[in-house]
Amino acid sequence: HTSPVNVHNLVSTFITHTRSLVSELSSGSVKLQDLVILMQKADCTMLLGSSFDFGSIASAFEKFDHGVTPLAINFPSMFMRETTAARSQLIDSLNRYFESGPPEDASQQVKDFVDLAKGAEWTNRDTGSFALGMVWPLLANAPWAVWWLLVYHLHKARGLELLLEEVRRVVNSDRDLLEVVRDSTATPYLDASINETIRIASDSWSVRWVPPSPTPSRLGTFIFRGGDLVMCKMRGVHMDPNVYAHPEVYEPGRFTSGKEGMRGRFFPFGGGFSICEGRHLALSQIRAFLIIFLNEFDVSLVDSQSEVPMFSPRNRGFGMIRPVRDVQVRLTRRKL
Numbered sequence: 001h002t003s004p005v006n007v008h009n010l011v012s013t014f015i016t017h018t019r020s021l022v023s024e025l026s027s028g029s030v031k032l033q034d035l036v037i038l039m040q041k042a043d044c045t046m047l048l049g050s051s052f053d054f055g056s057i058a059s060a061f062e063k064f065d066h067g068v069t070p071l072a073i074n075f076p077s078m079f080m081r082e083t084t085a086a087r088s089q090l091i092d093s094l095n096r097y098f099e100s101g102p103p104e105d106a107s108q109q110v111k112d113f114v115d116l117a118k119g120a121e122w123t124n125r126d127t128g129s130f131a132l133g134m135v136w137p138l139l140a141n142a143p144w145a146v147w148w149l150l151v152y153h154l155h156k157a158r159g160l161e162l163l164l165e166e167v168r169r170v171v172n173s174d175r176d177l178l179e180v181v182r183d184s185t186a187t188p189y190l191d192a193s194i195n196e197t198i199r200i201a202s203d204s205w206s207v208r209w210v211p212p213s214p215t216p217s218r219l220g221t222f223i224f225r226g227g228d229l230v231m232c233k234m235r236g237v238h239m240d241p242n243v244y245a246h247p248e249v250y251e252p253g254r255f256t257s258g259k260e261g262m263r264g265r266f267f268p269f270g271g272g273f274s275i276c277e278g279r280h281l282a283l284s285q286i287r288a289f290l291i292i293f294l295n296e297f298d299v300s301l302v303d304s305q306s307e308v309p310m311f312s313p314r315n316r317g318f319g320m321i322r323p324v325r326d327v328q329v330r331l332t333r334r335k336l
Contacts, residue, residue, distance in 0.1 A: 039143040049106035060089040091128035144320035192255035
């Protein structure tokens with residue numbers, strides 16, 4: 001359902017709701033995470049329709065998101081009570097939403113999912129749990145990619161200058177925004193910035209169990225036996241100085257040559273049969289949100305002497321890393 005062919009309706013709806021939400025923003029000093037929340041609202045409306053209130057689940061979602069990694073690796077339940085309680089709240093909220101059936105403006109993807117769940121006679125718990133599995137990655141990754149991209153550019157000497165030049169060019173072309181975000185050649189610097197943001201600010205793991213076998217398996221100098229757990233850590237490649245010169249430095253220029261030289265060196269969405277299914281939607285959303293937002297607002301740091309926040313040790317293994325603190329920015333609406 002989230003192949004390039006099938007995400008057009010989602011992206012179109014996302015663009016509509018993002019424009020509406022951005023138009024309601026006021027000039028002034030705000031926390032950059034306010035933009036994360038704004039994008040999460042647009043995401044929920046895109047998927048579930050305008051009657052679903054993200055504000056009603058925002059607090060529970062933040063608590064659940066905070067503990068996803070330890071929950072996934074079966075951390076002792078006595079330490080996970082807040083996370084599991086938040087998960088139950090989210091599942092209950094989604095079940096209440098499904099009780100009367102999805103509204104008319106819900107996405108076709110959700111309508112198809114509801115039909116599938118009913119046809120398979122899933123329990124309410126199963127339906128809500130699966131729905132949370134759709135909602136969480138949508139809200140947990142692309143919005144934080146936008147956060148990190150803006151933070152890194154705001155701390156660069158030229159700030160947002162190169163991005164703004166590209167945004168103005170796209171907007172002045174009078175092309176439909178849906179067409180722009182589907183065109184892989186329309187925003188080369190923005191795309192390079194997205195790739196560099198994912199390279200430096202994401203941490204994804206691919207985990208596999210070695211199947212039972214009478215003889216061990218060999219991979220290079222490593223030997224694996226049945227039952228062994230193998231974890232491929234993509235960040236190990238992305239931050240390897242033998243692969244990327246000065247990997248700790250944010251430099252979109254690494255990716256301005258397009259896909260050339262990226263094979264075997266860049267794994268933004270994992271790989272193989274478990275590659276992130278929502279990658280096409282995520283990239284389109286990031287492009288669309290930044291073009292809409294930067295066309296409407298000038299953004300600057302409140303504290304021009306501040307440094308890029310450090311990475312949080314939490315929320316590792318499932319995509320975008322969280323920062324240890326937020327950043328205060330000043331928004332100024334552009335005069336048209």
